[in-house]
Every structure is written in C-alpha cells, then in structure tokens.
Amino acid sequence: MQTLMDITNGCENVAIFLADGCKTELIDRNFTYVPCNIPSSGFDEKLFGATIDGCTCPVESCASNTNCGCVKYGLNYTSDGLLTDEGLTPSNNIVLQECNSNCTCSEDCLNRVVRKGIKIRMEVFESDGKGLGVKVLETVRKGQFLCEYAGEVLSKAEARKRIDNMKYGDMNFVFIIREYTPSGVLCTYIDPRFKGNVGRFINHACEPNLAVLPVRIETVIPHLCLFALRDISPGEEVTYHYGQFEPDDSSRMYMKKTKPCKVMSL
Numbered sequence: 001m002q003t004l005m006d007i008t009n010g011c012e013n014v015a016i017f018l019a020d021g022c023k024t025e026l027i028d029r030n031f032t033y034v035p036c037n038i039p040s041s042g043f044d045e046k047l048f049g050a051t052i053d054g055c056t057c058p059v060e061s062c063a064s065n066t067n068c069g070c071v072k073y074g075l076n077y078t079s080d081g082l083l084t085d086e087g088l089t090p091s092n093n094i095v096l097q098e099c100n101s102n103c104t105c106s107e108d109c110l111n112r113v114v115r116k117g118i119k120i121r122m123e124v125f126e127s128d129g130k131g132l133g134v135k136v137l138e139t140v141r142k143g144q145f146l147c148e149y150a151g152e153v154l155s156k157a158e159a160r161k162r163i164d165n166m167k168y169g170d171m172n173f174v175f176i177i178r179e180y181t182p183s184g185v186l187c188t189y190i191d192p193r194f195k196g197n198v199g200r201f202i203n204h205a206c207e208p209n210l211a212v213l214p215v216r217i218e219t220v221i222p223h224l225c226l227f228a229l230r231d232i233s234p235g236e237e238v239t240y241h242y243g244q245f246e247p248d249d250s251s252r253m254y255m256k257k258t259k260p261c262k263v264m265s266l
C-alpha cells in the first residue's frame with residue numbers, strides 16, 4: 001500500500017494511504033500535499049498571520065476557569081477530547097476557540113484538540129461515481145476530530161476568479177465559510193485543489209457522518225474542521241454536507257449546480 005504523501009510529497013503526522021489499485025491519475029498532477037492552510041499569492045499576509053491573544057489560566061487546564069478568554073462560552077470538548085453534542089450542532093453557532101501558543105495553560109489542557117493534528121488512519125479510494133473519496137481504517141468516535149479541510153486561503157477576488165474559471169462538470173474545491181458576527185458576515189475562502197490536505201478528497205452526502213465547523217487556534221483565520229457526527233466503523237467512507245446540493249442557495253461550498261448527488265444517504 002502506498003501512502004498518499006509518497007505521491008504528493010507532503011507530510012502529515014499520521015499515515016494516509018492510497019487504496020490498492022487506486023488510479024493516481026485521478027489526483028490532479030498540479031496537486032501538492034500541504035498539512036495546513038497557506039495564504040494564496042496576493043492574500044493579505046498581515047491578516048493571515050494576525051495572532052489571537054492567549055489566556056492566562058493555570059497550567060493544568062482552562063476547563064474550570066469561568067474567566068478563561070478561550071472557553072468563555074464553555075468548554076466544548078469532553079475529557080476524552082471529543083466535541084460535545086452542543087458543539088456538533090452548527091445551528092448553535094458555538095464559537096470554537098482553542099488554546100494556543102500564547103496561552104499559559106499546558107499542552108494537556110482540554111481545550112487543545114485540533115492543534116494536535118490527525119490521529120486517525122485514512123485511505124483515499126476510488127468511490128462509485130464521485131471520483132476519489134476517503135475511508136477511515138479505524139473506529140472514529142462521535143465527536144472525534146478527523147481532519148481539517150486545509151488549502152490555500154484566497155481573497156474574495158481570487159475566489160471569484162477561480163469559481164468563474166470553472167467549466168461545466170469540473171470538480172469544485174472552493175469552500176466558503178460564512179460566519180455571522182455582530183459586526184457583519186465574515187467570509188473565508190479555502191481552496192485545496194492545488195495545495196491541500198486529505199480533506200480535499202472527502203465527498204458530500206445528504207446524510208453525512210461528519211460535521212464541518214470553523215475552529216480558531218493561533219490566528220484570526222479559522223481552520224475548517226471535520227468532526228464525527230456519530231461513531232464511524234473501520235472501512236466506512238467519511239462524508240460531510242457541502243450545502244451546494246440544496247435547492248435554496250445557502251451553499252457553503254460554492255458549486256455550479258452541474259452534478260446530481262450520487263449518495264442520497266449512507
């Protein structure tokens with residue numbers, strides 16, 4: 001079995017495999033594996049690097065400190081590092097802010113999950129009618145972090161240009177994160193088509209087993225994170241709801257509506 005990183009020259013702290021016989025031609029020849037978000041050329045570097053202040057909690061953890069700046073709306077992870085049911089429900093609009101390198105708490109603080117990276121072994125395989133897809137090779141628990149949807153962070157103009165250049169039937173990778181804040185709507189555009197991580201191979205399903213949520217850690221740019229909505233068994237394909245197959249236009253991953261969904265339910 002080949003690892004995906006052998007092929008894409010990237011790195012990750014856990015093995016992501018290519019299924020036996022999986023056609024490597026299906027991976028764009030211009031694709032480079034990057035484990036985390038990078039700014040696209042022309043993106044405001046100052047904004048990309050703008051850091052978030054840390055908390056001043058005791059070393060052990062921020063879990064019980066009601067004054068913690070990072071968990072001011074309550075801790076969203078259990079002591080096993082699983083996202084709570086409340087955190088998993090996007091309509092709750094919970095703000096996920098993990099502790100970062102500016103915080104005084106230790107690496108064992110319960111509010112540090114995504115920043116520890118991928119823990120689950122995965123396999124990229126040829127899915128039925130959807131191009132490539134991703135399966136997990138071990139059990140994933142409800143609420144467990146799987147991976148990020150990491151790629152190039154684009155300016156609005158660059159996102160518009162890339163979307164406009166898409167041709168009928170092209171695969172879409174540009175994900176628009178819209179966050180509704182008291183001061184207006186905050187949009188982040190992520191495109192892992194040319195530079196991205198394993199998240200770029202994850203397909204859509206109308207009844208998905210993953211939730212997709214923005215999480216902030218070191219900087220103001222959110223990480224788009226995938227967490228298990230239920231326990232997932234080894235060998236199951238992982239999917240999340242893109243949004244673009246909806247009849248209304250509440251889409252989060254922009255897509256010219258060219259393709260029917262091949263998986264109505266799992």
Ligand SMILES: C[S@@+](CC[C@H](N)C(=O)[O-])C[C@H]1O[C@@H](n2cnc3c(N)ncnc32)[C@H](O)[C@@H]1O
Nearest residue numbers: 130131132171172200201202203204261262263
């Ligand atoms: C982010 S990519 C996912 C990985 C992609 N399958 C690949 O081979 O690289 C999104 C594209 O995958 C395809 N796709 C994902 N989920 C699908 C589904 N449920 N039905 C049909 N096509 C799907 C569409 O072409 C979509 O634009």
